[in-house]
Amino acid sequence: MGLLKKLFGGGEAKFVEVAPFGSRYEVPSGETMLEAALKNGVPFPHNCTVGTCGSCKCKLKSGRVSALTDFGYTLSQQEIAAGFILACQAIPKDALTQVEVESQALDAPKAESFKGRIAATETLTHDIVRITVALDRxxxxxxxxYANLKYAGLERARNYSFADAPDRDGRSEVSFFIRKVPNGAFTEALFKGELDQLPLEVEGPHGNFHLHPGTSPMICIAGGSGLAPLLSVLEAARKDRVKRPCAFLFGARTQADLYGLDQIQQIANNWAGTFVFLPVLSHEPADSSWTGARGLVTQFIPDALPGVALNDAEGYMCGPPGMIDAGIASMTEYGVKLDAIYYDKFTDQSHIAKMP
Ligand code: FES
Structure with missing residues (x-):
């Protein structure tokens, strides 16, 4: 990677301007647009820094860049066609490169480090557990x-989305959904309830996924442990008496992989406007008792909100990359504007637990 950076770098000084911050900084030879931004104190959204999470996605307004790794590994075809790049993989080629980042969550509270301990664990499915962490403040x-969770013995922090709605005065207890890793000592112990009271460090908040203000209908899609951030968003919106029509599609393999249904039902029952909840199973045995929707969750986007035109809708998706890419393709096909689709990809490097 270092050699690639040197090959792409070099020559005249290269500057980057980032809207809407109005920041302008020089990118030294061999550095990515993101590396130089962070060294210059520019609050460029980022997470993995290795081109897999999509957090540093920005729109190229002018100038050309070289890609250390193909943007197409993480960005959808629709995003690339619309001019989006990944700053952590972009080496500027021209004297001036202008990019624009999405900024609406940048007034989020500043990230801090909190001491915590696991106060409770609850098994949600055969491979997802909820941990509740009590914090020192x-x-x-x-x-x-999301927050970074660190504990003794783990080489680097893992990211997990908050599964609860925030509280104006802050939350002293927060919960996260953690996926079990086969033969992973930490998650196996977690599932056995052996890690109660384990000290953890919680560092955050981070991330740019959030509900954008407005009155547009919402198409929300969750897959796997991607339910956590959407539960947080929807519960917060319910408390705020948001009246927007909302369809919530939850994709799972089988009935055994569905969870959080009571909580979703509570949100649906108390939503101020129309709320449609549709669980969709992709691998449920044909002869089972399931009478609900079957197939890929993204197939149900066009009819998710009967009678509502999707060209005014916003998309909110959290889950595996394949589901999100299919969701972007389907939403844009049925009229949702690309810049009204917001997502949080749960990649190996971000949210999906790969604990030892
Ligand atoms: S920070 Fe660039 S893709 Fe994750």
């Missing part, structure tokens, strides 16, 4: 954001 965050 309240944490404030925006619904949809």
């Amino acid at each position: 309240p944490i404030r965050f925006v619904a949809g954001q």
